[in-house]
Amino acid sequence: MNPAVFLQSVSADYSGRPALHHVSASFAAGAVTAVVGPNGAGKTSLFRAMLGLLPSRGVIRILDRDLKSWSGSGLARTMAYLPQGADAHWPVTARRLVALGRIPHRKSFAPPTVEDDAAIEDALLRCEAVAFADRAIDELSAGERARVLLARALATNAAILLADEPAAHLDPAHQLQLMELLRAEARRGTAVIVTLHDLALAARYCDDVVVMQAGQVATQGVPDLALSDEILARVFGIGAVRVAGDAGRAQLVACRPLGFA
Amino acid sequence: MGGTIEQTAVERRSASRADTKAFTAQVFHVVRVPLARHMTLLLTLLALLFAAISFFIGPSGLDIGTVAAGLFSDHGTASVIARDIRLPRAALALFVGGALGASGAALQGLFRNPLAEPGVTGVTSSAGLGAVIALYFGFASLSPAVLPLCAIAGALCSAAILYVLSLRGVSVTALILAGVAIASLATALTALALSLAPNAYAMSEMVLWMMGSLKDRTLADLYFAAPLSLAGVALLAVSARGLDALTLGEDAAHSLGVNVGAVRRRVVFGVALATGAATAAAGAVSFVGLVVPHLLRPFYGYEPARLILPSALGGAALVAASDIAVRLIAPDGQLLLGVLTAMLGAPFFLWLILNLRRGQ
Numbered sequence: 099m100n101p102a103v104f105l106q107s108v109s110a111d112y113s114g115r116p117a118l119h120h121v122s123a124s125f126a127a128g129a130v131t132a133v134v135g136p137n138g139a140g141k142t143s144l145f146r147a148m149l150g151l152l153p154s155r156g157v158i159r160i161l162d163r164d165l166k167s168w169s170g171s172g173l174a175r176t177m178a179y180l181p182q183g184a185d186a187h188w189p190v191t192a193r194r195l196v197a198l199g200r201i202p203h204r205k206s207f208a209p210p211t212v213e214d215d216a217a218i219e220d221a222l223l224r225c226e227a228v229a230f231a232d233r234a235i236d237e238l239s240a241g242e243r244a245r246v247l248l249a250r251a252l253a254t255n256a257a258i259l260l261a262d263e264p265a266a267h268l269d270p271a272h273q274l275q276l277m278e279l280l281r282a283e284a285r286r287g288t289a290v291i292v293t294l295h296d297l298a299l300a301a302r303y304c305d306d307v308v309v310m311q312a313g314q315v316a317t318q319g320v321p322d323l324a325l326s327d328e329i330l331a332r333v334f335g336i337g338a339v340r341v342a343g344d345a346g347r348a349q350l351v352a353c354r355p356l357g358f359a
Numbered sequence: 360m361g362g363t364i365e366q367t368a369v370e371r372r373s374a375s376r377a378d379t380k381a382f383t384a385q386v387f388h389v390v391r392v393p394l395a396r397h398m399t400l401l402l403t404l405l406a407l408l409f410a411a412i413s414f415f416i417g418p419s420g421l422d423i424g425t426v427a428a429g430l431f432s433d434h435g436t437a438s439v440i441a442r443d444i445r446l447p448r449a450a451l452a453l454f455v456g457g458a459l460g461a462s463g464a465a466l467q468g469l470f471r472n473p474l475a476e477p478g479v480t481g482v483t484s485s486a487g488l489g490a491v492i493a494l495y496f497g498f499a500s501l502s503p504a505v506l507p508l509c510a511i512a513g514a515l516c517s518a519a520i521l522y523v524l525s526l527r528g529v530s531v532t533a534l535i536l537a538g539v540a541i542a543s544l545a546t547a548l549t550a551l552a553l554s555l556a557p558n559a560y561a562m563s564e565m566v567l568w569m570m571g572s573l574k575d576r577t578l579a580d581l582y583f584a585a586p587l588s589l590a591g592v593a594l595l596a597v598s599a600r601g602l603d604a605l606t607l608g609e610d611a612a613h614s615l616g617v618n619v620g621a622v623r624r625r626v627v628f629g630v631a632l633a634t635g636a637a638t639a640a641a642g643a644v645s646f647v648g649l650v651v652p653h654l655l656r657p658f659y660g661y662e663p664a665r666l667i668l669p670s671a672l673g674g675a676a677l678v679a680a681s682d683i684a685v686r687l688i689a690p691d692g693q694l695l696l697g698v699l700t701a702m703l704g705a706p707f708f709l710w711l712i713l714n715l716r717r718g719q
Binding site for chain 1: 471597600603604605606607608610611613614615616617618660661662663
C-alpha cells in the first residue's frame with residue numbers, strides 16, 4: 099500500500115536560514131509514526147511543509163497526489179493539524195471549540211448539518227471529553243484541554259492527523275492516555291503523525307519512528323532500529339537502558355547524558 | 360486554638376462567598392437561557408424603539424401625532440422637522456452604532472483581544488482627521504461623496520498600519536499602544552488642520568469632530584452613511600467564520616482551509632469602511648465597539664462569528680439610546696454624544712483591564 103504522505107528530497111528555508119535539507123520520509127495509513135529529534139531539528143518545519151504552510155522544494159505527495167495540486171479546502175478536509183502549544187484565544191465551550199474542526203466541511207453561512215453534529219459528538223466521545231463538553235476551555239485542566247484540542251482535530255475526520263508535541267506539559271498518566279487515543283485513531287485507518295520529545299513514549303506507542311537532526315532525516319524505521327543505542331548517542335547525546343515491557347516490546351528508558359562523566 | 364477559630368471564620372466566609380457566587384451564577388443562568396434565545400429579536404426591538412423615541416423628541420416640542428403626520432404627508436414646518444431633522448438623526452444613530460458595534464466585534468476577533476475597538480486603536484480619530492481635511496480645505500465641496508470617502512481613507516490608513524504591525528508579529532499590547540499613538544497623532548493633526556483652515560468657527564467645529572455628535576445631520580449624511588456602513592458590516596459578516604478559525608491560532612486556521620491573509624484584509628477594509636462612514640456622519644464616537652461585544656458575550660458566546668451581527672444591533676441600540684440621553688440630560692446641546700459614550704466606556708475599559716489581569 100502506498101504511504102498516506104510521501105516526501106522525497108524536500109528542502110525548505112525560513113527567511114534564508116535552512117530548515118529542511120533533502121528530507122525523505124513516508125507515513126503510513128493506519129499507523130502512528132513518531133517524528134523525534136532534538137530541539138531545532140526541523141520537526142515543526144516538516145509539519146508546516148506537509149501542510150503547505152512553509153514553501154518547500156522537492157516532492158510531497160498526500161494520498162498519492164502532489165501537494166500543489168490540492169485545493170485549500172480539499173487539503174483541509176484531508177489533513178488535520180494540532181499545532182504545538184495549541185490553545186484557544188477565547189474561552190469558548192469545549193463543544194464549540196471542537197465544532198471549529200468542522201469548518202472545512204461547512205458551506206458559508208449554512209448552519210451545521212446532522213453530519214457536523216455527529217462528527218463533533220463522536221470526536222468528544224473518542225477523546226473522553228463529553229463530561230466537560232459544555233464547560234469553557236479556560237476552566238479545564240491541562241489534561242482535559244489537551245483532549246478537547248485533540249477532539250477538535252479529530253472532528254475534521256481527516257485521513258491524516260499531524261499532532262505537534264501533543265503530550266508536552268501533560269503528567270505521565272495523561273501522556274499515556276493521549277498516546278492511547280492516538281493509537282485508537284490509527285486503528286480507524288488514520289495516518290497519525292506525531293512529534294514527541296519523550297523517546298520512551300515514541301518507542302512504546304509508535305509503529306514507525308522518523309529521527310531528525312539538523313533539518314535532515316537521520317533514520318526512519320521501527321522503534322527498536324530507529325532508536326538504537328548508536329542513534330541515541332549520535333543524535334541525542336544520551337545513553338539508554340531497555341527493560342522488558344508488555345507485548346514483548348522492549349521499553350526504553352533514557353538514563354544518562356553522554357559526555358558528562 | 361485561636362488559629363482554628365480564625366480558620367473556621369475564614370472557611371465560613373469563603374463558603375458563604377462561594378454560595379453567593381453560585382447563587383448569582385444560577386440566577387444569571389435562569390435569566391440568560393431564555394434571553395439568549397430571543398436576544399437578537401430583543402436587540403432589534405430595542406434599537407427600533409430607541410430610534411422611534413429619538414425621532415419623537417426634540418427642542419421644537421411638537422407632539423407625537425404632528426411629527427408622525429409630518430413624516431408621511433406634507434404638513435409644512437412639521438414635515439421639515441420630521442423629514443429633514445428628526446429622521447436623519449434617528450436613522451443615523453442606528454447606522455453609526457451598528458457600524459461601530461460590528462467593527463469592535465470584528466477587531467476583537469482579528470486581534471484576539473477584548474480590548475480592541477475602532478476608537479482605542481485610533482481608527483476613529485484617523486477617520487475624523489480625513490473628514491476634517493476634506494471639509495476644511497474645500498475638497499468636500501467638489502462632491503458630497505468626498506467627505507465620507509476621505510474619512511474612509513483616513514480610517515484605512517490607521518487600520519493598515521495596525522495590520523502591518525500585526526503581520527510583523529507585534530504583541531497585542533503593543534498594537535493597542537500603537538493605536539493610542541495613532542489616535543493622539545490623528546487628534547493633534549485634526550487640531551492643526553482646523554487651526555490652519557479658513558474657518559471662523561473652527562474651535563467649536565473641532566470639538567464636534569473629536570467628540571462626535573448627531574446634531575444637525577441632514578438626509579444627505581444619511582444617504583452616504585447608510586450604504587457605506589452597511590457594506591462595511593457585510594464585509595465583516597462574511598469574514599466571520601475565518602475569525603472563528605483564528606481562535607485556534609494562525610497555523611491551525613490555515614490548516615482548516617482558511618485564507619488568513621484574505622480574512623485579515625477583509626476585516627481591515629470592512630472596519631475602515633464602516634468606521635469611516637460612521638465617523639463622516641457623526642464624528643469620533645468611541646468605546647461603542649468596546650462595550651457592546653463585551654455585554655453580549657454572556658448571551659452569544661465568545662466566537663467572533665456569533666458576535667458581529669448582534670454587536671451591530673446592540674451598537675445601534677446603544678448609540679440611539681445615548682443620543683436620547685444626551686438630549687434629555689442637556690436639551691441645549693452642551694453634552695456631546697461622544698462625551699457620553701467616552702464617560703461610560705473609558706471606566707468600562709479600565710474595569711475590563713483589571714478583570715483580565717485577575718483572570719490571568
